[in-house]
Amino acid sequence: MREPGKGVTIRDVAARAEVSVSTVSLALNHPDRVSPATRERVLSAADALSFVPKEQAIARARRTAKRIGVIGPFSSYPAAMIRLAGVLAAARGEPVDVVVFDEPSAATSPAPLLASLPRTGRLDGLLIVSLPLDEPLVDRLHSLDLPTVLVDTDHPGLSSVRIDDDAGGALAGAHLLDGGRHRFAFLGEAQHNDAYTTPARRRLDGYRRALIEHGRALDPALTRWTTRDLDTAQATARDLLDAPHRPDAIFAADDLLAAAIVRAAHDLAIAIPEDLAVVGYDDTETARALSLTTISQPLAHSGNEGLRLLREQMRTPSDALSSTALRPHLVHRETT
Structure with missing residues (x-):
């Protein structure tokens, strides 16, 4: 039996790819002179036939696709995963290879894996999703001259889509006020480092501001922090609902925490929305499954926009920074 690839010629590759022999030669030796689609077709045919061209030729062909790293807490946060899906959707059909790095949690700073990048491999650009940054890390990125864009986080020294x-948070507060609620509470994810402002704290700031603007106040005793573990969050929510002068409205910093509130209320026989209104944040599948009123973020669009901005920076390097702020909107369902 003939060994894979043995005896396979450039003519075989051309026939399989349905292109000319000269096009195969260009794709391998001068890849910038053929379209990305043609180059990919030639490489796929070469791979399928186990064709082994000169190492220098195949290396040149594969290098024309830019290699972009995307790092974020994708296994920990559904919202981050949807942002990643937006990045991958935008990359389809483009001459880019996307390498995904998962950082298990965004609750600590700085992220160990992020601090080691891009030593993990050759990168032409980097997207950092939903992770905090410290100054040494930003300085390192600048020293490497690596085009970098932040998604769902920001820093004055880097371009961002946030x-x-x-x-x-203000939308959540205004909605609960419009519903005639009187005693307000908040549940957010606890952070292990106070050196940066988390999305949960920004959401709390907007929520608190909306209440103050309408002559109401958020009782500090009804502001609680927990972990994004459903059972732990449910125990924290139950304690909140057992408090004297029980709240009749709770804004949760994300949909999982809102789900924990709904479970705790059910255990205590508190009717939703009659006796307790609950608003979440993100508009993930959890919110849709529970018919949860929530603040919907343009999650996938933020990933699209992040990749677009990064590719623009890679094509035309510049010291100018870009900061894009996308606005969320409220989705009214059955918990308010």
């Missing part, structure tokens, strides 16, 4: 979380 959500106006303050406005989202």
Whole structure:
């Protein structure tokens, strides 16, 4: 039996790819002179036939696709995963290779894996999704001259695509006020480092501001922080609902925490929305499954926009920075 690739010629590759022999030669030796689609077709045919061209030729062909790293807490936060889906959707059909790095949690700063990038491999650009940054890390990125764009986080030294979380919190507060609620509470994810402002805290700031503007106040005793573990969050929510002068409205910093509130209320036989209104944040599948009123972020669009901005920076390097703020909106369902 003939060994894979043995005896396979450039003519075989051309026939499989349905292009001319000269096009195969160009794709391997001068890849910038053929379209990305043609180059990919030739490379796929070469791979399928186990054709082994000269190493220098195949390396040149594969290098024309820019290699972009995307790092974020994708296994920890559904919202981050939807942002990643937006990045991948925008990358389809484009001459880019996307390499995904998962950082398990965004609750600490700085992220260990992020601090080690891009030593993990050759990168032409980097998207940082929903992760805090410290100054040494930003300085390192600048020293590497690596085009970098932040998504759902920001820093004055880097371009970013972020959500106006303050406005989202204000939307939640205004909606609960419009519903005639009187005693307000908040549940957010606890952070292990106070050196940066988290999205949850920005959402709390907007929520608190909306209440103050209408002559109401958020009782500090009814502001609680927990972990994004459903059972732990449910225990915290239950404690909140057992408090003297129980709240009749709770804004949760994300949909998982809102789900924990709904479970705790059910255990305590508190009727939703009659006796307790609940608003979440993100508009994930959890919110839709529970028919939860929530603040919807343009999650996938933020990933699209982040990749677009990064590719623009890679094509035309510039010291000018770009900051895009996307606005969320409220989705009214059955919990308010």
